[in-house]
Structure formats: structure tokens, C-alpha cells
Amino acid sequence: MFETLIFEIKEGKCYITLNRPEVFNALNNKLLTELNEAFNVCRNNETVRVVVLSGGEGKAFCSGADLKSGITDPNLGKVLKATYNPLITNMRAIEKPIICKLNGMAAGAGMSLALACDMIIADKNTYMTELFVGIGLLPDAGSMYFLPRMIGTLKTFELCSTGRKVFMDEALQLGLVNKTVDSAFLEEEVEKMADFYAKAATKSIGLMKNILNKSFENNLEGVLNLEAEGQTQCGFSNDFVEGVMAFLQKREPNFQGR
Structure with missing residues (x-):
């Protein structure tokens, strides 16, 4: 290849x-x-x-x-x-x-x-x-x-x-x-x-990377907005559901990166 x-x-x-x-x-x-x-x-x-x-x-x-x-x-x-x-x-x-x-x-x-x-x-x-x-x-x-x-x-x-x-x-x-x-x-x-x-929560880590790329070009308000937008995406992710369930069930999460 x-x-x-x-x-x-x-x-x-x-x-x-x-x-x-x-x-x-x-x-x-x-x-x-x-x-x-x-x-x-x-x-x-x-x-x-x-x-x-x-x-x-x-x-x-x-x-x-x-x-x-x-x-x-x-x-x-x-x-x-x-x-x-x-x-x-x-x-x-x-x-x-x-x-x-x-x-x-x-x-x-x-x-x-x-x-x-x-x-x-x-x-x-x-x-x-x-x-x-x-x-x-x-x-x-x-x-x-x-x-x-x-x-x-x-x-x-x-x-x-x-x-x-x-x-x-x-x-x-x-x-x-x-x-x-x-x-x-x-x-x-x-x-x-x-x-x-x-094995980590790939979706949230990817969004972290994206926001950090932009952090020096934004003021506080801009970063707060980026965090809010990213958190919305995380909230609808399978990894978030799995993470909460694992926390409540006191077990290790099985993240799929989605």
C-alpha cells in the first residue's frame, strides 16, 4: 500500500x-x-x-x-x-x-x-x-x-x-x-x-482536540461557546450513555468511540 x-x-x-x-x-x-x-x-x-x-x-x-x-x-x-x-x-x-x-x-x-x-x-x-x-x-x-x-x-x-x-x-x-x-x-x-x-471515549477526546486547536484564537466567551457546542454533541453520544451507566453500576465503561 x-x-x-x-x-x-x-x-x-x-x-x-x-x-x-x-x-x-x-x-x-x-x-x-x-x-x-x-x-x-x-x-x-x-x-x-x-x-x-x-x-x-x-x-x-x-x-x-x-x-x-x-x-x-x-x-x-x-x-x-x-x-x-x-x-x-x-x-x-x-x-x-x-x-x-x-x-x-x-x-x-x-x-x-x-x-x-x-x-x-x-x-x-x-x-x-x-x-x-x-x-x-x-x-x-x-x-x-x-x-x-x-x-x-x-x-x-x-x-x-x-x-x-x-x-x-x-x-x-x-x-x-x-x-x-x-x-x-x-x-x-x-x-x-x-x-x-x-478504549477511551474517542468522541469527547476528538472534540477536546478540536477546541484546544482554537483556544488561542478565541476569547473566553468564544471558548465557552465551543465547549457548550461540543458538550451537546457528547450528550447525544453512545459513549456518554455508557459512561453514565458504568458510573451508576460501579463498573469500567465499555466505550465504543461513538
């Missing part, structure tokens, strides 16, 4: 694994297109309750744009609008949680790709870097949207304008990742989180 990534759906979980280890999972047009297609499958498949995005077995999660493949069009803005931007927009629009399994270095657009996820569980021995400035570019693929919201503008400017490496102890302190673990336990931790979301 795909040439540059591994795609698998199993027990409510969709695993998307970048599969260009020979170039540290660098992003070329083919991989970007296939990633977008893979996320479209996740969006439209009702059995998928959570997505796990990983760099596979190599040393890197993603090293950013594949510069070795050559720059065929110096109009980089046009390239972004055709490839990176639709992918990042798609990831944020999917009303299902996306867990980034940060198994190795995330650089440039690879860091942006990680930041576009809803949760990052990382190998504590790896790092992130906004290395764009080293080749005379500015961060793209959403980094300058996600970073200020996570760590503020002062720290964002520092990381973007220096391109320095941020190792995971600092990343955890800054709030760039949710959890760091030894590489030997990374798979176990990610699976534990994926299992949780595969």
Missing part, C-alpha cells in the same frame, strides 16, 4: 512508521504524500481510535527535509503549501489522538512533525533541533505555531534562532514532551498509552 512508510491497524490502534532509515527518515515528496494519505485513512476509518507515529528501528525519528534529493524549486513557499502544510493541517484536524513515539533525533521539519502530534513519549537519550537557521531558513511545517503555545515566545526565539539541540531532560522541563523513558521501555510506554486511548 505504501512505499516509504509501514502502515498497520490493530485493535483500534493505527501504527504509522516512517521507513526511510537509510536517510534517517528524511522527508521527500513521496513520504509527505504517503503520510497525508495514511492520516486520511485514519480519519475515515471508524475502527481507528488512536494513531501512533514512529520513526521505526533506525537512529532517527525524522531528520527533516531530504536536502540530498536536491532542491528542484527555490520557491519553497509553494513547496510548503503543496506538501507540508496539508499534512500538518490534516494531523491537527483528525479528531483522534496522535501519539508520537520519539525513538530518535527530530530535526527541522521532523521536529515540526513531532510537535503536530497530541502527545510525545520520547527516548530520553535523543534530542530535538530547529536547525533551519543553519542553512539560512526559518522554521516551517508549524513549528512557529506550536512552539510559542508550548514554551512561550522568548524560548521559541532562542531555539529557532540558534538551532541548538534540545536534549530530552530539557525538553521535558520545557513541556515539549509528555514523558521520557529509557529506550528499552519506550515501546512498552507507548503501547500503554495507545491501549488507553483505544
